[in-house]
Amino acid sequence: EVQLVESGGDLVQPGGSLRLSCAASGFTFSSYWMHWVRQPPGKGLEWVSRIYTDGSRTPYADSVKGRFTISRDNAKNTLYLQLNSLRAEDTAVYYCARGDLDGYFMDVWGEGTTVTVSS
């Protein structure tokens, strides 16, 4: 079964840091682009970042550029998102999603992990 499981969400103070993980199983992880998408409470979806199969080409949304870093470990079938300089507006459910083989849509999603930024 193709599956993505996020972890690492927590309550963190403004200015703090957090690392999210997404464990992949049931498919050849190294062959697929991967995305992070977030959803603030009661609001819509926001694309955050994408990473190419070999870890190169990592564009970011303007709202997180310079603060968040996407990475992957193909040997561990795991996707990461490092969140630094966190702000209240980063509070959201963070989803990882598998890109199709060309990367332009997301065909498999995890259930999400919740990040809350508050003092």
Next chain:
Amino acid sequence: QSALTQPASVSGSPGQSITISCTGTSSDVGGYNYVSWYQQHPGKAPKLVIYDVSNRPSGVSNRFSGSKSGNTASLTISGLQAEDEADYYCISYESSSTYVFGTGTKVTVL
């Protein structure tokens, strides 16, 4: 990276057809055939229902269809059913190699 524009809500009776629009610019929707649509039920992860403007993944009902004209993409749900009540989001690849979601549409089955 301005969000694509969708109507906040659309409603219809069971059996009817509804259409959700997704309006962007020539730098995103109008410039690429990389628009996809996602259905999201409350408290659940999004689910892909249309990709590359008009393609339907295996397992998705053929009541879902997509199209595009200029800078506007559309999702049509025909034969509306109670289970279709959910939030729907479009997303497009854009010229800066990033992606932009639509504002989301709440579909209500009357």
